Each structure stands twice: as C-alpha cells, then as structure tokens.
Amino acid sequence: MEENIYKDLSSPKSKEFEKLLNTEFSKSQISEGKIADGTITKITNKLVFVELPGAKSEGTLDVNEMKLLKEEGNLKVGSKISVLVVKLEDKKGDLIISREKARKLKSWKQLEKAFENKEEVTGMIVSKIKGGFICEIQSSLCFLPGSQVDLKPLKSVQHLMRQPQKFMIVKCDKIRGNIVVSRRAILENMKNASKGEVLSKFNEGDIVEGTVKGITDYGVFFDLNGIDCMTHINECSWSRIGHPEELFTIGQKQKLKIIKIDTESKKISTSVKMLTPDPFNTKINNYKVGKIYPAEVRKITDYGVFLSLEEGLEGLCHQSELTHIKKNISAKKLLSLSQKIEVMIMEIDVKKRRISLSYKNTQPNPWKKFEKEFPVGSKVEGTIKNITEFALFVSIKDFNLSAIIHYKDLSYEESEKELKKFNKNDTITAKVLECDQEKEKIRLGLKQLLPDPLDYFKDKKKKDIITVIVLETLDNGIKVKPDGSPMKILIKKNQIAIDKEDQRTNRFNKGDKVDCMLLDLDLKKRKVSLSIKMLEEEQTKEAIKRYGSVDSGRSLPFAELPKTLKKKNKAKEK
Numbered sequence: 001m002e003e004n005i006y007k008d009l010s011s012p013k014s015k016e017f018e019k020l021l022n023t024e025f026s027k028s029q030i031s032e033g034k035i036a037d038g039t040i041t042k043i044t045n046k047l048v049f050v051e052l053p054g055a056k057s058e059g060t061l062d063v064n065e066m067k068l069l070k071e072e073g074n075l076k077v078g079s080k081i082s083v084l085v086v087k088l089e090d091k092k093g094d095l096i097i098s099r100e101k102a103r104k105l106k107s108w109k110q111l112e113k114a115f116e117n118k119e120e121v122t123g124m125i126v127s128k129i130k131g132g133f134i135c136e137i138q139s140s141l142c143f144l145p146g147s148q149v150d151l152k153p154l155k156s157v158q159h160l161m162r163q164p165q166k167f168m169i170v171k172c173d174k175i176r177g178n179i180v181v182s183r184r185a186i187l188e189n190m191k192n193a194s195k196g197e198v199l200s201k202f203n204e205g206d207i208v209e210g211t212v213k214g215i216t217d218y219g220v221f222f223d224l225n226g227i228d229c230m231t232h233i234n235e236c237s238w239s240r241i242g243h244p245e246e247l248f249t250i251g252q253k254q255k256l257k258i259i260k261i262d263t264e265s266k267k268i269s270t271s272v273k274m275l276t277p278d279p280f281n282t283k284i285n286n287y288k289v290g291k292i293y294p295a296e297v298r299k300i301t302d303y304g305v306f307l308s309l310e311e312g313l314e315g316l317c318h319q320s321e322l323t324h325i326k327k328n329i330s331a332k333k334l335l336s337l338s339q340k341i342e343v344m345i346m347e348i349d350v351k352k353r354r355i356s357l358s359y360k361n362t363q364p365n366p367w368k369k370f371e372k373e374f375p376v377g378s379k380v381e382g383t384i385k386n387i388t389e390f391a392l393f394v395s396i397k398d399f400n401l402s403a404i405i406h407y408k409d410l411s412y413e414e415s416e417k418e419l420k421k422f423n424k425n426d427t428i429t430a431k432v433l434e435c436d437q438e439k440e441k442i443r444l445g446l447k448q449l450l451p452d453p454l455d456y457f458k459d460k461k462k463k464d465i466i467t468v469i470v471l472e473t474l475d476n477g478i479k480v481k482p483d484g485s486p487m488k489i490l491i492k493k494n495q496i497a498i499d500k501e502d503q504r505t506n507r508f509n510k511g512d513k514v515d516c517m518l519l520d521l522d523l524k525k526r527k528v529s530l531s532i533k534m535l536e537e538e539q540t541k542e543a544i545k546r547y548g549s550v551d552s553g554r555s556l557p558f559a560e561l562p563k564t565l566k567k568k569n570k571a572k573e574k
Contacts, residue, residue: 030054030085035102040079048075050083050097059083059097066099082106107138111179115169120186124162133157135181137167148182151191192266199227199266204258210270212252220244222256222270229268231256238273238280238312240298247272279312280353287313287355289345292362297339300331307343307357315355317343324365325400325440335359366399367437374432380444384426392422394430394444401442405430409445412453412487453487454523462518465535470512473505480530483513487528491516495531498540 030036030052041058042049048061061083066075084102088095114121123137125144132145144167149157168189171180202208210222210229219232236244248254256270287293287309295307295315304318322334335341347356374380382394382403392405410418422428430444460466468480468489477492497503508514517538520529 030088032085032088035082035084035105037080037082038097040075040077040081043075043077050081052083052085052095052097055088055095057093057095059085059095061097061099103139107140108174110138111140111169112172112174115172118168120166120168121181122164123167123181124164125157125160126162128157135165135167137179137181140179142167142169142179142181144181144183148184151184151187199261199263199268202258202261202268204261206258207275208256208258208270210254210256212248212250212254215244215248215250217243220248222254224256224268224270227266227268229256229258229270231270231272235259235269235271235273238276238278239308240306240314242299276312279310280350283310283313284348284350287345287348289348292342292344295341295343295357297335297337297341300335300337302331305331305335305359307341309355313355315343315345315357317357317359321346321356321358321360323400324360324363324367366401367435367440370396370399370401370442371435371437374435376432376435378432379429379449380432381427381429382444384422384424384428387419387422387424389419390416392419394428396442403430403442403444405444405446409433409443409447411447412450451486453485454526454528456482456485456487457518457521457523457528460518460521462521463534463538464518465515466518466530467513467515468530470508470510470514472510473508475505478505478508480514480516489528489530491530491532495519495533498533498536 036052038050038052038059040048041051044063046063048063048066049058050061051058081099082102083097083099084105086096086098086101090096111121113119121137123135123142125133126136126141127134129143132143133149135142135144147153148170149160165183166186167181167183168185169179170182170185171178173179208224210224212220213223213228214221217233219230220236222229222231233241233244236247241247254272255275256272257274258268259271259274260269262268293309295309297305298308298314299306302319304316305322306314306316308314319328319331322331323329341359342362343357343359344361345355346358346361347354349355380396380403382396384392385395385402386393390407392410394403394405395401396403407416407419408414410421428446429449430446431448432442433445433448434441434443436442467483468491469483470478470480471488472479474490475493477490478496479488479490481488493503493505496505496507514532515535516530516532517535518528519531519534520527522528
C-alpha cells in the first residue's frame, strides 16, 4: 500500500500525504535567517549538538566558537541555547546553525532600538586603531572616534581600557555593519545637566565675580562657579583696546555684569564696561566741534588713527585728515602708539557714538606757507631726491613738499642729456614757475635763472643779416651760434649754399665766422631759422640790379659774381 503511494505522486493519497507533511512543517517555528531556541543533546571535544523543534536533523556548533564567546563553561546536555538558523539543509542535508551570528543579530536589534530612542548603552574599549578605538557593546564591535572619547583631548586612555563605560550611538548602518559611538556626548549631557542647575541661580543684570581662565583675540573667558562665561573684547572697556591682554591676566579676579543668558546653549555673556557709566552720556558735553584738544594715539590702521580724548572717549582721525599732503602717506610714518598730540574735533555723532578728529587742521598748511614765502618768480633751495628719464624731483628745504624740474627747464638746450649733469642729494637753487595746491604740484626751473639767448633776437626781424660762429659740422648741416649769444642754431644743409655742389658741410671749419640771414623768427615758440642760401640769393639780386646781367650787355660776367661776393665777405671779416 505504501509502495503505491510513493510510486504515483499524482495520486490523491500522495497529495494528501504531501498536504499533511507541509502542515507539519508549517507548525515548526524555525526558518532561515531567524533565531530559534534549541536544546543541547551532546557535547564532544570538537562539537556541540543542538536539537531544534521541527528540524529534520540536529545542528552542530564548533566548541572553539563557544570558547571565543566565553560560553564553554555554560555548556551542558539538556541546556537551552539560542542559535541563528543559517540553512535548513545544505548539500549533505545537514542543518547549519550559528551561536555567534545569533548573538550579533540579537545585539543589532537592541542597538538599533537604542539608536532610535537615543538611549545610552554600556560597553568597554577593547583596542586602539587608526583614528580611534574599538568598543565591544552587547557582543557587537563598534567604532569610537578619537575626538569622541572625552570633552578635551587626552594624552592617554589607558585608564579607560576594558572598563565599563556609557556610550551614545551616533551612527548605525546595518547594511555596512557599521556602528559609531560617542563617550563625549554622555559627558556633555552630564555637564549640561549640571550647568542647567547652576544657570538657574543667575539672572540677567546680576553682578558676579569671575576668575580669568582664558584670553583670546576676541575676548576673555571667566570661570563662574564652574561655568564658563565670556566677555567679548567690545565689552571689556569703553575705550578701544588692541587685545584683552592689555587689561586682564590669567587667574585675575574680576567683577562682571551678566548681560545675556542663553538657556538652550547653556552660555552666559558678561560685560566689564557695563559696571561703569557710559562716558558718551556723561562726558561728551565737555567737548565742542571746532575746538582743539589733547589726545593720545591708541591704534593705527590703514585707514586712519584712533585717539583717546580721555578714558572711554575715543575718536577717529581719518587718513585724509592726517596731513595737508594728499598723497598716500602711511600713518605709521607720522605717528606712533601712545604719542600725545593735539587734534581738532570735526564732528560728534552721539547716536552712532562717533567722534571725527583732524590732525592736519592743527598744523600749518605747507602749501599756503610755501606760496607765501616763495611766490612764482622767486628763488628756492632744494635737494635732488630722484632722477627719472624726463625730470628731476626735488625736496624743498624746510618743507615736506616735493617739486619737479622738467628736462626742458634745465637749460635752453632743452635736451634730455642735461639730466646726466645732476646727481642725487645735490643741493640746487631754482626758480618757482608754478604752485598748484589742488593738484599738489610745484614746478621749478634752472634755465630761467640764466640770461635768455633769445634776448639777442628781440630787436631782430626776418631777413636781417647776422654774423654767426661755426661750432660743429654735421651730416645734415652746420651748428652755429650768433656772435654775442649762447644760443645754438642748426643751419640745414639745403640752406648753406645756392648750388647743390656747394651744399657741403666740410666747406666750413669750427670757428669760422659766416654771414647769414634770418629765415624765420618766432619768439613765442622760441623758433629761430637761419639761411646762408637766402643771403646769397639776396646778394645776387642786388648785384644783378646794380651791374646787370650778361644778357643785358653789361661788362661784368655773371660767372664772376660768386668770386666778387666772396671777396666782399673776406673784406668784412678783416
């Protein structure tokens, strides 16, 4: 009868048997991936046999696994034990179970719950790794970052190793099997709880005493009955200070006024200056706009100088009010810290708590003084401070002013080569040509102190004949100077003779005296042009007029005219 059932699985009886079998298996509580409770049936040197209800066979656990879990001492036949069903049947038909995975899964569920509910967990630090430590919490290994061990960095954590500690789970990633914990969060909660109790004893406006425990660029930290409070640098004094170290030292006792209590962040803000009256309300009436008062330099910046009129009353002297010279002169070159000077009050703004000061208005205006002492046309002495490609820059003696001498104003030659005749630190005397305060420009000249070569031509006009001395022969002409004037003039090559074959500069020697004619004269533009050719042309016209030409039948041959003119010129020279 049974043989027929197994032979024909499609028969009603086979189907009924399959149904009963499945019903029996469904009653079983075990399934893959879940924890099940079993009973230890046998223990050998290597294996622990565990029977699970509803399983076809017994599962086995490695004795070494139990030793690692420190459970070998609790192993007894008949004892109940929780395991994870890894596989109901492997290839051999065996039941695969794990005690370690069961403990981890159970632990993960507990840790996930603690993470969701923000509950504390207990564990211990077991080893150190890069960046932090490994903690064992409920059979699970978790990561403790180095920054989360304590409220402040510790040189050693040996005293915390393998000691039960409270932790807060800050990250739980089941997929990656990653749990991050923090001991610092527990300590902060404890500190905040105690802080809250102390904070409740203070109110805004209370006068308390604190001890300086830290000084920074932005303020001072005080210890106030175990609570840290901070006084910002702006609350340290009514006067402007560069650094809190100017007023406080570590360990110093100081009266403080509580100006703000933040219950959420558990922070207290305090003030020292609020213990005294605001000088802007009590002393500002003693000062008037337009009056001059003594002051002390407290701070020097790129944009100006802060000065103290008295304790608690400070004003700003802007860069533009430091000196009458508009050029960017560093305030550090003019003034120094703690220096006592006189300033003029330009503006008082009580609402904005601002006092505008002026230092230059207490000093003589160098521009007005210079214009008064050295008007245009007068002589002034100075020292050459710089030489450029186009000018000399001169420092005026007894004045913090600079003047310029353009190369065209060095000599009547008006040549850039004249600059090479001067050296730095040379003392020179020059003539004032221009003084413009708005443009901050003083222009001097040296040639203006010398006789003007053009004075020779003041009573001259075009076509006047003058005698010149040859100074130099050039390829493009001859350089000459009038007999009686230092002015150098170039007679161009095409103006030294009528005939082109005679337009040779080597015809002349240095020192020769030559008659020539004024070709052009413009005193305003300082332009003078001379011509020998024009003189010869005029003399030729005069000779033709007097003696006639060959064509007219006169006795004098035209070819002999140049010789006659040369004889005439030699007679003049004698």
